[in-house]
Amino acid sequence: MSTLKKTTLALALAGATLATTAQASEVEVLHWWTSGGEARAANVLKELMEAEGYGWQDFAVAGGGGETAMTVLKSRAMSGNPPSAAQIKGPEIQEWGELGLLGDLNGVADAEGWDELLPEVVADIMRHDGQYVAVPVNVHRVNWLWANPEVLEAAGVEMPTTLDELFEAGEAIREAGFVPLAHGGQSWQDATVFESVLLGGQGSEFYQQALVELDPEALGGEQMIDALEDFKRTRELMDEGMPGRDWNVATAMVIEGVAGFQLMGDWAKGEFTAAGLTAGEDYLCAAAPGTEDAFTFNIDSLAMFRVTDDDEREAQQALARLVLEPTFQEAFNLAKGSIPARPDLDMSEFDSCAQQSLADFQRTAEEGGLVPSMAHGMAVRADIQGAIFDVVTNYFNDADMPAEEAAERMVSAAEAASF
Amino acid sequence: MRDSLPMKNTSATPLGAGAKRSTPSGGLQAWLPRLVLAPSVAISLFFVYGFMLWTFVLSLTSSRMLPSYDFVGFGQYARLMANERWWVASTNLMIFGVLFVVICLAIGSLLAILLDQKIRQEGALRTIYLYPMALSFIVTGVVWKWLLNPQLGIQAMVQGWGFESFRFDWIVDPDMAIYTLVIAAVWQASGFVMALFLAGLRGIDDSIIKAAQLDGASLPRIYLRVVMPCLRPVVFSAVMILAHIAIKSFDLVVALTGGGPGYATDLPATFMYAHAFTRAQIGLGSASAMLMLGGVLAILIPYLYSELRSRKHG
Numbered sequence: 081m082s083t084l085k086k087t088t089l090a091l092a093l094a095g096a097t098l099a100t101t102a103q104a105s106e107v108e109v110l111h112w113w114t115s116g117g118e119a120r121a122a123n124v125l126k127e128l129m130e131a132e133g134y135g136w137q138d139f140a141v142a143g144g145g146g147e148t149a150m151t152v153l154k155s156r157a158m159s160g161n162p163p164s165a166a167q168i169k170g171p172e173i174q175e176w177g178e179l180g181l182l183g184d185l186n187g188v189a190d191a192e193g194w195d196e197l198l199p200e201v202v203a204d205i206m207r208h209d210g211q212y213v214a215v216p217v218n219v220h221r222v223n224w225l226w227a228n229p230e231v232l233e234a235a236g237v238e239m240p241t242t243l244d245e246l247f248e249a250g251e252a253i254r255e256a257g258f259v260p261l262a263h264g265g266q267s268w269q270d271a272t273v274f275e276s277v278l279l280g281g282q283g284s285e286f287y288q289q290a291l292v293e294l295d296p297e298a299l300g301g302e303q304m305i306d307a308l309e310d311f312k313r314t315r316e317l318m319d320e321g322m323p324g325r326d327w328n329v330a331t332a333m334v335i336e337g338v339a340g341f342q343l344m345g346d347w348a349k350g351e352f353t354a355a356g357l358t359a360g361e362d363y364l365c366a367a368a369p370g371t372e373d374a375f376t377f378n379i380d381s382l383a384m385f386r387v388t389d390d391d392e393r394e395a396q397q398a399l400a401r402l403v404l405e406p407t408f409q410e411a412f413n414l415a416k417g418s419i420p421a422r423p424d425l426d427m428s429e430f431d432s433c434a435q436q437s438l439a440d441f442q443r444t445a446e447e448g449g450l451v452p453s454m455a456h457g458m459a460v461r462a463d464i465q466g467a468i469f470d471v472v473t474n475y476f477n478d479a480d481m482p483a484e485e486a487a488e489r490m491v492s493a494a495e496a497a498s499f
Numbered sequence: 500m501r502d503s504l505p506m507k508n509t510s511a512t513p514l515g516a517g518a519k520r521s522t523p524s525g526g527l528q529a530w531l532p533r534l535v536l537a538p539s540v541a542i543s544l545f546f547v548y549g550f551m552l553w554t555f556v557l558s559l560t561s562s563r564m565l566p567s568y569d570f571v572g573f574g575q576y577a578r579l580m581a582n583e584r585w586w587v588a589s590t591n592l593m594i595f596g597v598l599f600v601v602i603c604l605a606i607g608s609l610l611a612i613l614l615d616q617k618i619r620q621e622g623a624l625r626t627i628y629l630y631p632m633a634l635s636f637i638v639t640g641v642v643w644k645w646l647l648n649p650q651l652g653i654q655a656m657v658q659g660w661g662f663e664s665f666r667f668d669w670i671v672d673p674d675m676a677i678y679t680l681v682i683a684a685v686w687q688a689s690g691f692v693m694a695l696f697l698a699g700l701r702g703i704d705d706s707i708i709k710a711a712q713l714d715g716a717s718l719p720r721i722y723l724r725v726v727m728p729c730l731r732p733v734v735f736s737a738v739m740i741l742a743h744i745a746i747k748s749f750d751l752v753v754a755l756t757g758g759g760p761g762y763a764t765d766l767p768a769t770f771m772y773a774h775a776f777t778r779a780q781i782g783l784g785s786a787s788a789m790l791m792l793g794g795v796l797a798i799l800i801p802y803l804y805s806e807l808r809s810r811k812h813g
Contacts, residue, residue, distance in 0.1 A: 150776075154565060172779075179565065265671075265759055265760055319650070321650035323756070323759050323760045324670075324759055461779070462777070462778050463563065463779055466773070466778035466780075470762060473761040473762065474761040477761035478673060478761065489583075
């Protein structure tokens with residue numbers, strides 16, 4: 081009997097919470113910025129909203145890659161009760177847009193001049209059907225090479241700028257008794273290394289054809305086979321304890337001087353910073369070998385769901401405006417290790433890696449070479465990305481699979497992934 | 500409740516049996532069990548069988564991120580059959596399931612027989628063997644992940660003792676990684692099987708064994724020919740429980756290998772989760788879920804049928 085009472089009480093409470101979610105002039109924001117620094121950064125946005133008199137209802141769902149958050153979002157959307165804004169990125173914005181669930185931000189985009197403010201590649205991702213439906217929060221660069229200068233010195237090598245130099249340096253580091261390249265054997269990490277190696281060896285034009293446009297000729301061609309062979313060679317630089325290792329554990333290997341290098345996006349900087357290290361002195365950063373003229377981006381964004389209530393719409397527009405305002409951009413990106421989504425900010429507060437990142441971001445946006453990251457869901461739909469992951473990680477872990485076969489599978493992965 | 504109701508009945512209606520049946524409280528008594536059971540029947544009909552049906556419907560659609568009702572026939576099943584990863588997952592389940600059930604039964608019954616020899620401290624020993632079952636598969640997975648890691652665990656320890664050439668790196672070898680799942684799962688579940696068998700052994704009438712001894716049968720022969728056949732119902736329940744642990748294994752894979760290296764240790768459950776929830780392919784995920792259900796039924800129905808029929812006859 082008492083359990084029944086408890087259940088009734090719980091249901092009543094749940095009902096009460098549901099009832100309050102739909103309050104006017106309030107935004108409910110679903111996100112997975114839950115780690116210490118990120119949560120503080122999200123709090124800045126909350127304070128900015130509250131200072132303007134809007135309510136902020138936090139709907140944080142923990143879980144790094146946002147998988148749990150997406151599951152929650154789907155069930156909310158299916159029950160016809162989506163939050164006002166949600167952390168959705170890349171081609172997924174288009175999928176939600178196609179379902180007709182997103183509202184437009186054209187008002188605030190026109191008023192703030194987003195067309196001029198945002199690089200074209202970024203703006204394209206934020207638009208569905210020509211309408212702005214999402215606002216970019218930050219820009220992560222994926223093609224970074226991190227290094228421990230003490231290990232490099234002990235092995236007598238410099239930061240490599242080409243893939244060949246990376247392999248040479250790797251051998252020297254191995255001889256000096258260190259692990260050359262720290263890596264975690266999880267499919268997304270395999271894919272992260274793969275796309276950086278492909279970009280470094282074959283250039284951004286080929287990257288665009290193969291991993292963004294999914295051109296079957298590029299996916300199954302000679303260049304892809306070369307890229308796959310380079311990728312397999314990086315395995316020789318890794319240690320055998322890597323399967324299943326988390327990326328931050330791999331970063332810790334670089335921090336502790338067990339390993340020389342790591343190929344990882346700039347969120348790795350958070351680990352270096354947390355260990356009390358200074359960029360450029362205690363740890364080094366450079367574009368992944370051969371990719372100094374390219375920039376693989378991973379942009380977090382907040383997409384706005386269609387709402388009927390005028391007050392709530394107003395609050396959404398205010399949220400979108402505040403997200404791109406310098407105060408939030410600076411506070412958030414300092415905490416997150418990324419760079420602001422608007423290139424016109426004063427970067428003096430940021431460290432040397434972030435400054436270089438922003439300079440490269442602007443340069444590649446103008447000259448070409450700014451490409452979306454396949455490994456981080458910016459380039460292709462989730463199903464195709466998953467199918468490519470399967471091929472990449474299977475090839476990487478199977479000592480006997482020839483690169484030609486992997487390239488063929490890559491073509492069929494892109495074709496067969498979906499209806 | 501059961502005892503008090505009829506008493507009230509008789510005292511309220513002293514007119515005889517015929518009148519007793521027609522009173523409202525008598526009708527209520529007949530309906531009460533059904534009434535009480537109705538909600539749970541309705542709930543399980545809806546949430547178990549209803550959702551099975553819904554999953555089947557979804558498996559016939561082209562649903563991607565959210566369910567849609569654009570029917571494509573058995574197209575998702577055709578895609579699944581062409582999917583290499585699905586075959587890896589299915590083969591893995593066969594290897595894992597068979598080895599897990601067989602080894603657990605073997606170790607469990609052996610331990611039970613050994614413990615049954617009226618030894619000292621049986622209670623303490625039983626607890627030690629049973630304890631792994633108290634852990635969640637996540638804990639088991641993490642512990643074995645460290646033990647099996649070549650740079651942290653058993654291999655590093657033995658090499659540290661001076662056996663430099665010792666290698667035990669199954670967890671990083673795509674061909675052997677599936678057997679690490681078997682090791683961890685057997686470690687966890689065989690103590691439980693032991694407990695089942697021990698209870699069964701204690702239930703066997705001593706006189707049968709004594710009769711066999713009088714006939715001059717050796718101890719191994721008694722266990723093999725007399726005791727084990729008596730334990731058939733125990734084997735039945737143990738296989739049922741182990742088979743369903745094997746088929747629904749998800750947490751162990753996630754914690755121990757994460758499906759890796761590559762997707763070498765993927766099981767249908769992890770395949771289904773990855774496709775339905777993270778890769779926005781609800782249609783394909785539902786199709787794989789239906790095949791899993793089909794696989795379970797294909798094993799369970801004949802077994803249940805033969806066991807229940809033979810029990811009725813015996």
